[in-house]
Amino acid sequence: MGNLFRDNLIGGIKSMFKRFVIIAMVGVFGLAGFIGSEKPAAASQVTFTSEMHGSKNLTNHGMIKYYVKADAKKYQGDIQAAANKWNHALGRRLFRPTSSLTQSRLAFTGTTQLAAGYAGMAEVNSGVIALNDRWMKRYSHQKRQAVVIHEMGHTMGTSDLYDYSDPILRRQFKRLTIMGGNYHTTMTHFDVSLAKWSLKKTHVMSNATFQGYRANQGLFYQQMIHGKL
Template sequence: MFNFKHFFVVVMMVLVGFIGMAAHSDDVSAAQTIRFTSAMHTNKNLTYKGTIKYYVKGDAKKYQADINYAANRWNKALGRKVLRPTNSQSGSRLVFTGTNKLGAGYAGMAEINSGVIALNNSWMNRYSNQKQRAVVIHELGHTFGTKDLYNYPDASLRNTFKKQTIMGGNYSTNIKTFDAKLAKWTLSKTRSMSATEFNHYRSNKGLYYQQMLHGQL
């Protein structure tokens, strides 16, 4: 999930006390030195037979170009076409929807169990095209099983992640080495749900898919 409040705090820190970010030519010396841990991933991802078919609902069509851009960026970073568009909502593993009912602090949120990415219209409508794309790229990162790195338990690494990585919430549209390697690693460390399990989650009234169908999301 993309938490605007966390991002705003980081921005204020940069404005008040200059941090020498320009000195970093690549994201986090990290790509080479930071060890991936279980705190970086959940237990499942949204792939089915190696792909994630995504459907863009009518209320998210205005973000269609940004969604396709973000999917193509991730496919390039992963070195294979994991994310594929589909015209069938029922045949999808992921549905994009636009909503005015997310918490005010969130520009977007991903519900992996039921396969929904909800984009908060109130924030997205104020954002530049670059920021809109960054939000979608971040949320798509969760579909590979990757957690929000701005919540990482190690404080020092957490601060680094916030400033320099997509999953840390830095609003970048450039998927660099660290985020690409992390996504590949979380895909290998998490499991794909069977069709039966996935459909069970989609029928759960407490999860996003049913809330979306009934206008609650």
């Protein structure tokens, strides 16, 4: 079912990463709570593989319209900053805000219902990013922004790289890449190239398919609407 990335906060900052769980069946990607930082560096040149992307992205007519639910308004600045950074890095306005939940392909919500170890979760199928208030309220703007940037990366189809099968690359990804979970807000050439490549390699859901996912009671969208997320 995937991999779980958690934090190990024993006696202060002893370990930067635990494991993630990616529930690939429903397109859920989690980012666990983290304290600590490392200076960003350029990632090594590697060959992109199918292991680096999922099966779908959230684009619709070449954009991803996002809606910020009332309980996530406190993160509005961080969300806007993250969207601006991705748009600038990609060289186009991929992420665009909307005031209509029904017109959105991506909805942000703030919640205390996620497992304690998660700072954020992205469910690509139903188009929801849930931000864990327990972690986010402890973070600086920079760290909150990093969580949002990482989760928005999943909406373009990119998978987490912190559990990549090649052990040498896995260590590099963890240290050097946004999707490796390094909590940087500076995007490297690798981060941007991977996002663009993922958009090309994954498919766009039809509106009927997307709305079908959003109608699924077991997925994040319906849980969010009914106050269970």
